[in-house]
Amino acid sequence: xxxxxxxxxGVGKTTIAAVAxxxxxxxxxxxxxxxxxxxxxxxxMALGMKPGxxxxxxxxxxxxxxxEGARDERDLAVSIDYLLAExxxxxxxxxxxxxxxxxxxxxYCKVNVIxxxxxxxxxxxxxxxxxxxxxxxxxxxxxxxxxxxYVLLVADTSMKAVRTAETISAVGATMAPGxxxxxxxxxxxxxxxxxxxxxxxxxxxxxxxxxxxxVRRFDEEELSFLDLPDCPASDAIDAVLAxxx
Amino acid sequence: MKALIEEWSGEGRLRTLEPGASPWPRGYSLVLQExxxxxxxxxxxxxxxxxxxxEPSEVCDGRVSLVGPDVAxxxxxxxxxxxxxxxxxxxxxxxxxxxxxxxxxxxTHLDGFSVRTLPSRQTVWCRVSTEAREGGFSLxxxxxxxxxxLKTVEPVSCAEVLFVTSxxxxxxxxxxxxxxxxxxxxxxxKMYQEANFDCETCEYKEVCDSVMDLKKIxxxxxxxxxxxxxxxxxxxxx
Numbered sequence: 379x380x381x382x383x384x385x386x387x388g389v390g391k392t393t394i395a396a397v398a399x400x401x402x403x404x405x406x407x408x409x410x411x412x413x414x415x416x417x418x419x420x421x422x423m424a425l426g427m428k429p430g431x432x433x434x435x436x437x438x439x440x441x442x443x444x445x446e447g448a449r450d451e452r453d454l455a456v457s458i459d460y461l462l463a464e465x466x467x468x469x470x471x472x473x474x475x476x477x478x479x480x481x482x483x484x485x486y487c488k489v490n491v492i493x494x495x496x497x498x499x500x501x502x503x504x505x506x507x508x509x510x511x512x513x514x515x516x517x518x519x520x521x522x523x524x525x526x527x528y529v530l531l532v533a534d535t536s537m538k539a540v541r542t543a544e545t546i547s548a549v550g551a552t553m554a555p556g557x558x559x560x561x562x563x564x565x566x567x568x569x570x571x572x573x574x575x576x577x578x579x580x581x582x583x584x585x586x587x588x589x590x591x592x593v594r595r596f597d598e599e600e601l602s603f604l605d606l607p608d609c610p611a612s613d614a615i616d617a618v619l620a621x622x623x
Numbered sequence: 624m625k626a627l628i629e630e631w632s633g634e635g636r637l638r639t640l641e642p643g644a645s646p647w648p649r650g651y652s653l654v655l656q657e658x659x660x661x662x663x664x665x666x667x668x669x670x671x672x673x674x675x676x677x678e679p680s681e682v683c684d685g686r687v688s689l690v691g692p693d694v695a696x697x698x699x700x701x702x703x704x705x706x707x708x709x710x711x712x713x714x715x716x717x718x719x720x721x722x723x724x725x726x727x728x729x730x731t732h733l734d735g736f737s738v739r740t741l742p743s744r745q746t747v748w749c750r751v752s753t754e755a756r757e758g759g760f761s762l763x764x765x766x767x768x769x770x771x772x773l774k775t776v777e778p779v780s781c782a783e784v785l786f787v788t789s790x791x792x793x794x795x796x797x798x799x800x801x802x803x804x805x806x807x808x809x810x811x812x813k814m815y816q817e818a819n820f821d822c823e824t825c826e827y828k829e830v831c832d833s834v835m836d837l838k839k840i841x842x843x844x845x846x847x848x849x850x851x852x853x854x855x856x857x858x859x860x861x
Contacts, residue, residue, distance in 0.1 A: 409653065409655060443743055450722070450812075450816075452722070452725070452726060452729065453725075453742045453743075456729055456739070456740045456741075456742065457740075457741055457742060457743065459739055459740075460739040460740060460741040460746075460748060461741070463739050463748070464666050464748075468655055468656040468657070470657050471655065471657065473655060503651075503653040504653070
């Protein structure tokens with residue numbers, strides 16, 4: 379199962395992804411790949427994990443391989459398998475892959491295609507994959523979400539965030555026709571806000587997360603969400619995940 | 624390479640591993656750090672992989688040798704790793720044969736054992752799961768699986784494998800033969816892929832001039848002599 383968490387910037391999707399990673403780490407029985415697809419790298423920070431290398435580093439090395447190293451496509455395929463493994467930061471049953479910030483704009487279609495296939499192959503070896511997608515619809519447009527099974531759209535109670543989620547859903551449905559989509563309303567201070575969102579959108583609201591001082595404190599103090607104690611927000615996220623995964 | 628093997632053998636450090644009673648089960652395994660019983664050739668440590676081929680008479684068919692501790696003796700953690708695969712056979716088409724032999728090495732996957740290769744660095748990085756280690760997995764099993772897979776390649780008539788797990792210095796001593804083997808392969812790949820026989824401008828001229836096989840391939844590809852089975856000399860790569 380590949381789960382992507384997407385939404386407008388600033389709605390708390392990285393926190394949702396971090397709490398999802400916490401749930402998978404606590405379960406312990408399933409090997410899970412966590413992909414920090416936001417170039418800002420917030421998820422790695424939220425999990426207290428420090429990636430040594432990023433996918434962008436792998437991409438750069440592969441470009442070098444194409445130019446000077448690997449002798450043919452098979453060599454390139456085994457190289458990427460090695461380099462991706464090297465880029466994983468592991469903790470228990472979790473392995474984190476950070477996308478990193480692209481630094482060069484060159485077009486290396488061969489590398490990008492092989493890389494995308496390799497990530498799909500890597501994800502297939504894990505029981506679960508959770509992707510913290512880049513804010514907005516850019517990655518949806520670039521078909522990054524093309525192979526996901528479920529897109530969890532995160533919005534706060536603002537209509538702007540809900541409309542962004544609708545756009546992602548509309549574009550994503552054409553890119554990943556088989557994927558499921560659901561809306562998670564975050565930072566709810568009053569249950570009535572959830573009803574307002576329900577009334578304003580056709581998206582299926584799969585759950586809501588209350589504003590939670592424990593989550594806020596972990597965020598403000600840069601504590602690892604893998605160590606987050608049970609709290610109303612984590613309970614709500616766990617329940618939504620249980621219904622999806 | 625041969626001199627190095629003789630030296631280790633003379634020092635009593637090289638031993639032949641006996642194959643297990645039955646082949647280790649095949650399977651593709653993802654071994655995470657927490658499940659790892661022994662890591663070999665971690666990217667931050669010493670690692671080298673060599674694939675070389677030559678005359679059947681130079682290969683001791685089926686032999687798996689080891690310098691250093693086997694999996695059960697290593698005590699866990701992470702250790703250096705060198706893997707030398709030698710094959711012998713009749714190679715009419717060196718390019719296709721090389722790729723088939725190389726793919727046979729890449730395609731050898733065992734249950735509870737993950738292996739990753741980076742051809743440009745000639746490194747191989749393996750993890751043995753705790754379960755496999757406790758279940759008696761040995762480098763003899765890996766060697767036997769590699770040999771079995773290699774012998775599915777039609778022109779391969781014999782194969783042997785040497786592993787080095789002793790210390791960083793020993794693995795690093797493989798670097799020179801590994802570099803030589805890499806250059807031979809690169810020269811051959813260039814000949815086949817680029818079909819450019821302007822030796823005066825080629826960076827592999829020195830390699831081709833010193834390796835009889837490469838000169839023959841070059842001459843044949845350049846059309847100066849008719850195709851013929853390759854019999855003399857040897858090549859190597861990875």
